[in-house]
Amino acid sequence: DAGITQSPRYKITETGRQVTLMCHQTWSHSYMFWYRQDLGHGLRLIYYSAAADITDKGEVPDGYVVSRSKTENFPLTLESATRSQTSVYFCASWSGQETQYFGPGTRLLVL
Amino acid sequence: QKEVEQNSGPLSVPEGAIASLNCTYSDRGSQSFFWYRQYSGKSPELIMSIYSNGDKEDGRFTAQLNKASQYVSLLIRDSQPSDSATYLCAVTGNYQLIWGAGTKLIIKP
Numbered sequence: 001d002a003g004i005t006q007s008p009r010y011k012i013t014e015t016g017r018q019v020t021l022m023c024h025q026t027w028s029h030s031y032m033f034w035y036r037q038d039l040g041h042g043l044r045l046i047y048y049s050a051a052a053d054i055t056d057k058g059e060v061p062d063g064y065v066v067s068r069s070k071t072e073n074f075p076l077t078l079e080s081a082t083r084s085q086t087s088v089y090f091c092a093s094w095s096g097q098e099t100q101y102f103g104p105g106t107r108l109l110v111l
Numbered sequence: 112q113k114e115v116e117q118n119s120g121p122l123s124v125p126e127g128a129i130a131s132l133n134c135t136y137s138d139r140g141s142q143s144f145f146w147y148r149q150y151s152g153k154s155p156e157l158i159m160s161i162y163s164n165g166d167k168e169d170g171r172f173t174a175q176l177n178k179a180s181q182y183v184s185l186l187i188r189d190s191q192p193s194d195s196a197t198y199l200c201a202v203t204g205n206y207q208l209i210w211g212a213g214t215k216l217i218i219k220p
Contacts, residue, residue: 033207042199042210042211042213043155043210044210048207058207090154090155099143099145099157099160099201099208100208101157102155102156103154105153105154
């Protein structure tokens with residue numbers, strides 16, 4: 001199916017563990033984004049990518065790492081998870097025209 | 112720092128009435144403006160986009176843009192309980208979207 005998917009949809013992990021959230025889009029959009037959404041803060045940009053092998057920091061990049069070896073994939077890694085990284089994570093893609101389209105989100109709980 | 116401001120609400124509106132949601136932005140260079148709807152536990156979905164001053168209508172939804180006042184609004188006519196959601200305003204800036212924190216709208220039957 002065409003669109004943007006995220007996996008896993010739900011994840012529980014422990015402090016200090018490494019976690020990778022996956023994002024895949026089938027539209028061949030150039031741009032991809034990772035956001036986190038917490039109550040009272042709305043959507044905050046973590047990292048974005050303008051094309052394969054091009055990534056840049058957003059508003060809240062600390063503690064996160066991204067890569068983009070292929071246009072369709074944009075994984076987000078928490079190298080050593082902390083409780084403050086408990087959140088809902090959304091991946092989005094954009095062709096450069098119109099607007100961004102979102103994946104279904106990943107709910108992450110760090111114990 | 113570029114900002115987008117929205118009243119967090121909740122905004123409570125009777126069923127059948129007009130709901131009015133407002134958004135102000137700081138970057139005068141912004142060219143594109145979007146309204147997203149987000150139901151609880153779901154991802155944001157685009158409902159309206161507007162690029163030039165004035166009104167843009169789509170069904171029960173009307174987006175209004177005033178670049179001079181740096182103001183964009185969303186009107187929902189004949190509000191339905193299914194319109195109850197959080198509405199996010201987003202504005203373009205440097206190949207990114209700048210997001211407001213959202214307004215929670217509650218439609219009372």
